[in-house]
Amino acid sequence: MRYIGEPDYRHGSPHTLGILISNLGTPDAPTPQALRRYLREFLWDPRVVEFPRVLWWLLLHGIILNTRPRKSAAKYARIWGEQGSPLLSITRAQGQAVAERVARRMYGPVKVAVAMRYGNPSIAAGLEELRRAGARRLLILPLYPQYAASTTGSTFDAVSHALSRWRWVPETRFVTGYHSEPAYIEALAASIREHWAQHGRGDHLLFSFHGIPRSYLDQGDPYHCYCQTTARLVAEHLDLPEDRWEVTFQSRFGKQQWLTPYTLETIQGLPDRGVKALDVVCPGFSADCLETLEEIADESREAFLAAGGQRFSYIPALNTREDHADALAELILRHVQGWPEADENYDAKALREAGELARARALAMGAKN
Numbered sequence: 001m002r003y004i005g006e007p008d009y010r011h012g013s014p015h016t017l018g019i020l021i022s023n024l025g026t027p028d029a030p031t032p033q034a035l036r037r038y039l040r041e042f043l044w045d046p047r048v049v050e051f052p053r054v055l056w057w058l059l060l061h062g063i064i065l066n067t068r069p070r071k072s073a074a075k076y077a078r079i080w081g082e083q084g085s086p087l088l089s090i091t092r093a094q095g096q097a098v099a100e101r102v103a104r105r106m107y108g109p110v111k112v113a114v115a116m117r118y119g120n121p122s123i124a125a126g127l128e129e130l131r132r133a134g135a136r137r138l139l140i141l142p143l144y145p146q147y148a149a150s151t152t153g154s155t156f157d158a159v160s161h162a163l164s165r166w167r168w169v170p171e172t173r174f175v176t177g178y179h180s181e182p183a184y185i186e187a188l189a190a191s192i193r194e195h196w197a198q199h200g201r202g203d204h205l206l207f208s209f210h211g212i213p214r215s216y217l218d219q220g221d222p223y224h225c226y227c228q229t230t231a232r233l234v235a236e237h238l239d240l241p242e243d244r245w246e247v248t249f250q251s252r253f254g255k256q257q258w259l260t261p262y263t264l265e266t267i268q269g270l271p272d273r274g275v276k277a278l279d280v281v282c283p284g285f286s287a288d289c290l291e292t293l294e295e296i297a298d299e300s301r302e303a304f305l306a307a308g309g310q311r312f313s314y315i316p317a318l319n320t321r322e323d324h325a326d327a328l329a330e331l332i333l334r335h336v337q338g339w340p341e342a343d344e345n346y347d348a349k350a351l352r353e354a355g356e357l358a359r360a361r362a363l364a365m366g367a368k369n
């Protein structure tokens, strides 16, 4: 069969609004074998590594996949929880929280699925879950607040690739980012204020974002600007003077230049600039993961203390905070405006007359709640 079809479809079946919430991905286990599989998929994505293909294939298979999996597996083992990868378990919980909020505000049937760009559950599997639920309209929400071609752009590629296999392509909308969304900025500011109230406040606040190669910025990727905007808006909400905060970029990979200033180098230099107590927040990560729990909360803490710092505090990602789920649900509701499932004035009688009885019934049920 060339295309995934709908042999069981009956006219009048309810049309579901499908919402796909995705994040980057994670290995299936903290083992070198699982890491190898995950990194092979991740690092072969041309949106992630924009290197000439043949040369990159040789480097990837000749060196990187023979060395990195072991090192990365050891790091993952340190953060692995009872429910597996923090990134996946938190994203699942976010999906659940968002689904509850969205369902309360919709007039028709809605289904939320969670997916990972690399590894499992795949984007194709998430979309399939929505297709089986009868999704005829799709909203894709990658949980990257700041658009980057390597993350958001790549998610778009994976979604279009999966949908190119469907016979009945649904009406589709794609959220490309939310770096200045007021509810997201307010949730970040609230999480920082609450952290200060509980743990005390440092001399300096560092906003650390995942980096990308500098050449991507030079070729027009808006990510760098969006990170600056998010940090500035949060700093404004917190009334922070200019000299009490700054933006840095972490998780450099390979030898080429990435976005600067680098997080680690900055952190190591802060004690000499008089900063003895440091707070670090990572607003680009909607869920805590290897890059925040290991690289920031562990490695960077050690580096700061070794350089003469006295107190290091990592402010957790927004994760399953209520205000985060509220912000994401709000974002979704705004992006589905104009679609019948979201429309208060949707005319159930007209639907019935058009013969979509089952759908009208579902709509009426939704309206009663």
Ligand SMILES: C=CC1=C(C)c2cc3[nH]c(cc4nc(cc5[nH]c(cc1n2)c(C)c5CCC(=O)O)C(CCC(=O)O)=C4C)c(C)c3C=C
Pocket: 024, 025, 026, 027, 043, 048, 049, 068, 072, 085, 087, 144, 148, 150, 151, 210, 211, 212, 213, 223, 251, 253, 284, 285, 288, 289, 290, 291
């Ligand atoms: C090789 C290039 C990479 C680019 C470009 C890149 C961009 C990028 N990544 C994130 C978010 C995450 N990255 C994570 C892990 C991770 N990232 C890279 C490489 C690039 N990322 C690697 C090789 C890894 C795997 C871990 C390792 O071996 O070091 C994660 C964590 C996943 C987890 O399971 O916890 C996240 C999240 C963003 C936002 C971004 C560009 C803006």
Ligand SMILES: [Fe+2]
Pocket: 210, 251
């Ligand atoms: Fe990354």
Ligand SMILES: [Fe+2]
Pocket: 224, 225, 226, 228
């Ligand atoms: Fe910029």
